Structure formats: structure tokens, C-alpha cells
Amino acid sequence: MSVAAPFLELKGIGKLFPGVAALKDVSFAVRPGEVIGLIGENGAGKSTLMKILGGVEAPSEGVLVVDGAERSSFGVSDAIRAGIAFVHQELNLFENLDAAANIFVGREPLRAGPLRLVDEKRMRADAAPLLKRLKVDFGPETSVAAMSIAQRQLLEIAKALSQGARVVIMDEPTSSLSIREANNLLGVIADLRSEGVSVVFISHRLHEVVACADRVLGLRDGRVAGELAGSEITYDRMIRLMIGRDLKSIYVPPSRPPEGRGLEIRGARTTTFPDSAVDLNVRGGEILGLAGLVGAGRTELARAVFGIDALVGGEVALDGAPLRIASPQDAIRHGIYLVPEDRKRTGLLLQTSIQENISLPDLAAYARGGLVSRRREAAVAEAQRSRLAIRAGNVRVRSGTLSGGNQQKVVLAKWLSMRPRAIILDEPTRGVDIGAKKEIYELMRGLCDAGVAVLMISSDMEEVIGVSDRIAVMREGTIGGELERADFSEANVLALAVGQSADRGSGPEERARHA
Numbered sequence: 001m002s003v004a005a006p007f008l009e010l011k012g013i014g015k016l017f018p019g020v021a022a023l024k025d026v027s028f029a030v031r032p033g034e035v036i037g038l039i040g041e042n043g044a045g046k047s048t049l050m051k052i053l054g055g056v057e058a059p060s061e062g063v064l065v066v067d068g069a070e071r072s073s074f075g076v077s078d079a080i081r082a083g084i085a086f087v088h089q090e091l092n093l094f095e096n097l098d099a100a101a102n103i104f105v106g107r108e109p110l111r112a113g114p115l116r117l118v119d120e121k122r123m124r125a126d127a128a129p130l131l132k133r134l135k136v137d138f139g140p141e142t143s144v145a146a147m148s149i150a151q152r153q154l155l156e157i158a159k160a161l162s163q164g165a166r167v168v169i170m171d172e173p174t175s176s177l178s179i180r181e182a183n184n185l186l187g188v189i190a191d192l193r194s195e196g197v198s199v200v201f202i203s204h205r206l207h208e209v210v211a212c213a214d215r216v217l218g219l220r221d222g223r224v225a226g227e228l229a230g231s232e233i234t235y236d237r238m239i240r241l242m243i244g245r246d247l248k249s250i251y252v253p254p255s256r257p258p259e260g261r262g263l264e265i266r267g268a269r270t271t272t273f274p275d276s277a278v279d280l281n282v283r284g285g286e287i288l289g290l291a292g293l294v295g296a297g298r299t300e301l302a303r304a305v306f307g308i309d310a311l312v313g314g315e316v317a318l319d320g321a322p323l324r325i326a327s328p329q330d331a332i333r334h335g336i337y338l339v340p341e342d343r344k345r346t347g348l349l350l351q352t353s354i355q356e357n358i359s360l361p362d363l364a365a366y367a368r369g370g371l372v373s374r375r376r377e378a379a380v381a382e383a384q385r386s387r388l389a390i391r392a393g394n395v396r397v398r399s400g401t402l403s404g405g406n407q408q409k410v411v412l413a414k415w416l417s418m419r420p421r422a423i424i425l426d427e428p429t430r431g432v433d434i435g436a437k438k439e440i441y442e443l444m445r446g447l448c449d450a451g452v453a454v455l456m457i458s459s460d461m462e463e464v465i466g467v468s469d470r471i472a473v474m475r476e477g478t479i480g481g482e483l484e485r486a487d488f489s490e491a492n493v494l495a496l497a498v499g500q501s502a503d504r505g506s507g508p509e510e511r512a513r514h515a
């Protein structure tokens with residue numbers, strides 16, 4: 001760990017939102033060249049703390065010290081000048097510009113002469129070493145529209161470095177990356193550290209925090225719960241820091257073998273991959289994990305099965321009966337549900353209360369004489385809120401004011417309060433804390449034990465291996481291979497994802513499930 005003096009200090013920070021004390025008496029320092037893991041349950045205050053550091057929110061209490069000087073006001077431009085940069089989950093890049101133009105937007109080098117034209121050549125030449133430093137696989141002239149999320153993140157980091165960033169704040173940076181891209185990002189973080197740039201790494205994927213952090217700050221209910229350094233940074237200690245107690249295995253094995261034909265997807269072709277077909281069977285009472293690289297066509301398949309998009313070929317059957325699914329209403333009528341990946345766009349009404357969001361898909365069940373029974377609605381929502389520990393003042397608050405992970409819990413509560421025959425969960429625990437993950441896995445297993453076919457799309461390797469009864473790996477719009485538990489391993493999933501064959505029979509890796 002670095003022993004240099006901190007260049008950034010937050011002292012006694014408090015932050016009040018109407019009705020919520022998001023932070024209470026938090027002190028925190030950043031030294032050059034250290035990677036700090038920032039952990040805590042959903043709603044613990046991590047994003048709020050980082051927004052204060054980035055000048056986006058003003059603290060209600062406490063002081064900010066930059067290079068030894070106390071700052072009474074600290075806005076976004078002050079933060080940029082102080083060398084504080086964000087790599088956002090929702091990336092802030094211009095799609096229609098190339099990499100170089102995005103790096104230098106607002107600071108473009110100009111050609112000599114009165115016209116003040118942008119010197120494109122110089123801009124690209126200046127961008128090249130920055131991109132090289134991050135070992136990216138695209139050039140200064142690559143258009144952002146053509147880039148993957150992982151490439152866009154690296155471009156944001158390049159932009160931050162060009163602005164002289166001394167600390168880069170990454171909020172859940174790997175949640176939309178494939179395992180390979182996530183490992184690459186961890187390598188970039190290590191390089192930044194060795195160059196003296198600090199990183200604050202917020203993640204609910206604790207194995208990544210173990211892999212990259214020099215120091216860990218744990219928040220609980222807006223307060224500092226403790227710090228860990230070096231060899232103290234273990235999975236178990238981080239859990240204790242976050243939730244104040246131990247949490248042994250979070251995975252629940254099946255209580256009985258699968259039965260019935262369940263959900264069958266036969267020869268399914270989507271508009272994204274019209275020339276490849278998917279054959280997949282999820283039996284009643286099993287959890288099939290659908291792994292694959294980002295862009296392999298998993299979300300497209302889920303959307304088509306659920307009737308959001310049309311299948312261009314093939315069919316879907318439930319317990320042997322072929323179904324006609326032309327819309328989500330059809331799917332729901334047959335008992336097939338989808339918990340979507342993009343909760344903000346398709347999963348949750350942000351202006352609407354938690355309780356109305358939860359009752360929405362099944363309003364008929366809450367009706368009394370043609371009117372929705374708000375009491376019944378509130379009772380169901382309240383039960384789900386306590387089961388999933390949704391952090392909110394009450395179930396009537398607008399869903400948009402919740403922290404990201406708590407919004408995800410509301411989406412899940414909405415679907416899990418119903419009785420599906422088959423359910424597709426697309427990245428169900430993205431951004432969700434460890435305690436809620438356990439609850440969600442238990443709910444999934446509960447559905448299974450009631451005979452439901454559960455298809456879980458996940459890019460979280462630990463989750464895929466820990467939760468699934470079987471794994472199918474998707475690649476370029478088709479199934480690259482399937483794995484039984486005895487052959488579960490990170491290497492096998494990755495091999496199938498890139499078109500190689502799995503190494504079967506080399507011994508089970510039951511690492512995650514019964515750890």
C-alpha cells in the first residue's frame with residue numbers, strides 16, 4: 001500500500017436528502033497510486049459519497065480538503081481541475097464522434113489561422129499515445145458508435161488521463177462486461193496504479209475487489225463500517241463489514257430433480273442473428289444458466305421468447321405444447337415472464353411508487369369491485385420490501401429516488417410475487433448487494449421447487465457457476481455448448497464462449513456453490 005500523503009480528504013461528511021440521511025460523519029482519504037474498493041449494501045451511500053467527491057452533490061456537513069487546502073465550495077469543474085474523474089455506468093460519450101474527438105471534446109487543438117478549424121490530424125496524433133498507454137484494440141479514428149461497452153469505458157479512462165486525472169472513480173465498471181473484458185479492466189487498473197493514478201472501485205462483485213484493491217472502505221447505512229487493507233481484504237471480511245454478520249454459502253442447491261419438459265426453444269432465430277438457430281430446453285424445476293460474451297445474442301433471444309420482438313424462425317413450447325407468442329401479453333398469459341436487463345427502460349416506472357410497480361403486471365389480482373385495493377397492494381409490496389430488504393422510507397415512495405440496486409430489487413419483487421411456469425431473468429442481480437443476492441437466489445430456487453423452469457442470463461461468472469444446475473453457453477446467436485455441474489469451470493465456460501471445446505471430465509470445480 002502507498003504511504004504517500006493523501007491529496008484528497010473528506011472529513012466528517014454528512015448528506016441529507018428529504019427524509020433520508022444518505023451519509024453520516026464519513027471521513028475518507030485518497031493517496032496517490034492506490035486502488036480503493038468502496039463497498040456497501042444497496043443504498044449504503046457509495047454513489048452519494050462519490051458524487052460529493054466529484055462536485056456533483058454538495059455535502060450537508062463536513063469539509064473537503066484538496067492538496068492540503070480546505071475547500072468551502074466544490075463544483076464539477078473544481079473536481080476536474082483537482083484531477084477527479086468519473087467513469088460512469090451510463091457512459092458520457094458522443095456516439096457520432098470518433099475516439100480522438102471524444103477525448104478532446106471542448107479542448108480540441110486548432111489549426112493556425114483565423115477560421116479556428118479543429119486540427120484533426122494533431123488531435124488524432126495526441127490521442128494515439130493515450131490509447132496506447134491503455135493497450136486498447138481501437139484507434140483514434142474509430143467511431144464510438146462502433147465500440148463495445150468495454151471499449152467505451154477504456155475511452156472514458158483515456159479521456160480522464162488526458163485531463164490529468166489523479167483519481168478515477170469507477171462505479172460498477174464491470175457490470176456490463178464479459179468476464180474477459182472485466183479481467184482486462186482489472187489489468188488496466190493495476191497499470192494505472194503503477195503509474196501513480198488512484199482508482200476508487202465500487203463493486204458488488206467482491207472477488208473483483210479482492211483482485212484489485214489495496215484498501216477497502218465499507219459503508220453501512222451511510223456510516224463508515226470499517227476499513228480493510230492488504231491481506232485483510234477477503235471475501236468473508238468484506239461481507240462482515242457490509243452487513244455486520246457472516247453470510248455463509250449464498251447458493252441454494254436443488255431439493256429435487258427436474259421434471260416435465262418445461263420451456264423448449266426450438267430452432268429459434270432472432271432478427272440480430274437470422275442465420276443462427278437456438279435450441280434450448282429448460283426443464284421444470286431447474287435453473288439453466290445462459291452464459292456467453294456480451295453481444296452473443298442472449299438478450300435478443302429472451303426478448304423474442306417473451307414476444308417483445310418477433311422470432312424470424314423456430315418455436316417456443318411449454319410442457320410440450322407449442323405456443324403462439326406475438327406479444328408480452330401472450331407470453332404472460334401462458335405463464336412465461338421476463339425480468340429484463342435494462343430496468344430503467346423496460347423494467348420499472350421511475351415516476352411511480354414501489355407498490356404500484358410491484359402490482360402492475362397482475363392488477364387483476366388486486367381488484368375489488370373494479371377498483372385496485374391499495375391496502376392489498378401495499379401489503380404485498382411491504383412483504384416483498386422486507387424480504388428483499390428494499391431500502392426506502394416506505395412502499396409509496398417514487399421508485400426513481402431509490403439507489404440503483406434497490407430499483408433492481410423492485411423489478412424482481414414485481415415478477416417474483418407472481419406464479420410463472422417459466423421465467424427468464426436477464427442479469428438478475430446486476431448492481432445488487434450480497435444479502436439481496438442470497439434472497440434472490442432463494443426466491444429463484446423456491447420457484448424451481450414449485451416446478452418452474454428458470455432461465456438465468458448472467459455475465460457474472462461466479463453467479464453462473466454458483467447458481468445454475470446446468471449451463472448453456474451462447475455464441476454468435478447459437479448455443480456453443482452445454483455443461484453439466486461436474487464440468488462447471490470458468491475455463492470451460494470461456495472456452496465455449498469463444499468457440500473452443502470444453503475440457504470435460506477433468507474434475508469438478510464446485511468453487512462457488514458450496515464455498
Ligand SMILES: Nc1ncnc2c1ncn2[C@@H]1O[C@H](COP(=O)(O)OP(=O)(O)OP(=O)(O)O)[C@@H](O)[C@H]1O
Binds near residue numbers: 044
Ligand atoms: N436525489 C435523491 N433524493 C432522495 N434520496 C436519494 C437521492 N439520491 C440518493 N438518495 C438516497 O440516499 C441513499 C444512498 O443512495 P446511494 O445511491 O448513495 O447508495 P449506493 O450505496 O450507491 O447504492 P447502490 O449499491 O444500490 O448503488 C439511498 O437511501 C437513496 O435512496
